[in-house]
Amino acid sequence: MASAAGRVGGSTSNIGLLMPVVGVVGLASAVLAGRRAMHVDWKDFAVRFLTGPGRTSRILLLIYVLLNTKSLPGAWTIRVFGSMIRHAVQLRKPLPPKALFHYSVTRSYTSPGETDYNLHKSNSTYFSDLDVARSQCVMHLMAPGFDKIRRNKQLRIVRDPAGAVAEGSLGVALGAVACSFKKELPPLAGFEMWTRVLAWDRKWLYTMTHFVAPAGKVRPASWDGGSFWASRGRVATVAAGEAELQGRVVASAVGKYVFKLGRFTVHPTYVLEQSGLLPERPVTGWRGGEADVHAEVELPAGAADLADWDWRRVEAERRKGMELAGHFAAIDDAHALFDGGRDGALGQFFPG
Template sequence: MASSAGTVNRVLRLAGPALLPAIAYGAYKGNATGAIESFFTGPGRTSRIIALVVVLFNWKSLPMAWTVRVWSAMVSHFLFRRFHTHTPDKLFHPVITSTHVSLLEVDYNLHKSNSTYFADLDVSRSHLVSHLFARGCRALAHNATTKLVVDPSSSTSEPARGKFGVMLGAVHCSFRREIAPYQAYETWSRVLGWDRKWMYIVTHFVEKGAVRPRSWDAGSFGATRKTDGEPQEWERKIFATAVSKYVFKIGRLTVHPVVVIGESGLLPERPGGWVAVEDGAAQPAGLVTGGELPEANPSEWDWRRTEEERRKGEEFVRHFASLDGLHSRFDGGEDGALGRFGLG
């Protein structure tokens, strides 16, 4: 993800200033105004306008639309929002994106097809990681200079080399309610937790406008809850909930998630650090020390509150992570197969 964004960043910096005048001149020479007027007033205008409306309301299902949605998320945060910073108390805050069910996402039950949720997850996760961990991803993308991750095979502590990337390892989605054609909804994605290899992200599909946060972080805007009021039954507003896991890589080397989180300024100081080594393997210190956490100070966000939130997520991701063992249950049709069918 980060390596792709870095390439786009460099291309836009070099080509952007030249492309804008070229586009403007081309529109002028090509009489763009006349073409637009002819489109809306010339013969056959009704069919063209109807076709335009259909395209506008269903653009997210057009060819290459997924690529545009995902890349625009990465480019907007890595290129145009490069200077944002967040404090550790924002680590578990969600990012919210809005979209709707397009016509081509509707199945024969006349609601959003289950398979289309995963495209929305790609977009939502891209916004979260590109925004929250922009500084960490940028530092690791230049690891040869920053030397954050050392090549374990090097006897002289040389930095690990290779392209930095963020890879998706697995997704689980639990469906609760259907979403009707053209109905608007929001995706709320946040960090759920992490272990020595994976970062886990939870995403909720929520009715648009039904839930408002108590506040917005710096640089964001939108409506908020007017009063705290009584605890709401938010589950009634949820269409589906998904858990995804990401792994960070430099070449073929796995990067511990706390490196990315820490370099993004999102980890408070912790006695002994956030990573411990047990049996030669690095893992979160919380998994090594175990036991009860010291009581956290409610007036400040310290390492105990961060670890407490991580452990809350761990209760769910432990079961999710165990599903990797299902790969071993594939037997290659040892006892036979039902058949081979077309139009798959």
């Protein structure tokens, strides 16, 4: 999700309130538009639109709107909240533990409104697409957990170190995102965003997204059933080598989320467990009290190659992801480099 539920370190807005409000407003608007559409003579409207005075301007405007639907005012809000509402209302079926690290695939395209002076997708626009792709992945996997955690006062799942039940509205905030660009995307080029959970630590859940082009060229060996196309049998094995697959990658991004109940930071494994995505971990569990169990427990050799996705295989995959996520987390240290221009500044420039 973008920063849909607030900001780190401050007050967080209530997902349980925002999504119903947006959903009700959207439904009411759709009903109103539908009622008005019933009283329109569409044949007569089409004839006047295409042949009446000023038709050239109208047709050009229509073409522009159709080519730039994702860049229109309000489009980002519809795309992000639409994905959140969809997965909150239509909860997925139970998934096996290995699905925690599976990709969700979101298809999009480069609209002319996103094209810069080099005639390719502007670097800044990747981040709005990432908001949508992460929302699809995180909400699909964790909507069941969000639903339970937001009712923590009644279900008493999350407790603070003193043992008291954590209270407050559920917040999900984006803490950071970084994107590395490899190739350009020309105007109207179709692409896919392959997003998955990368790792987690005691505070953050890390996600990774690959922009892959052209769209439809890379397909997984199987689907978990979380899309329309999967139910239609759109399944194919990937018959490409590593070099060819990596050659399809246009850009890669890493982001991190924090979960809050009021001002209390919720360990990511609470959400993952309540979403049915973590196998049972004996003795220490997935949090292990105040001790950092992730660093203390020794994994057996070859844990990453186990056929069964027990806790050792999941933990091995998490640690593999943390090798990259740890470098990404170090970006937080950049804040300490800001000195407010103690030795001077270049100037203040406009426009901004």
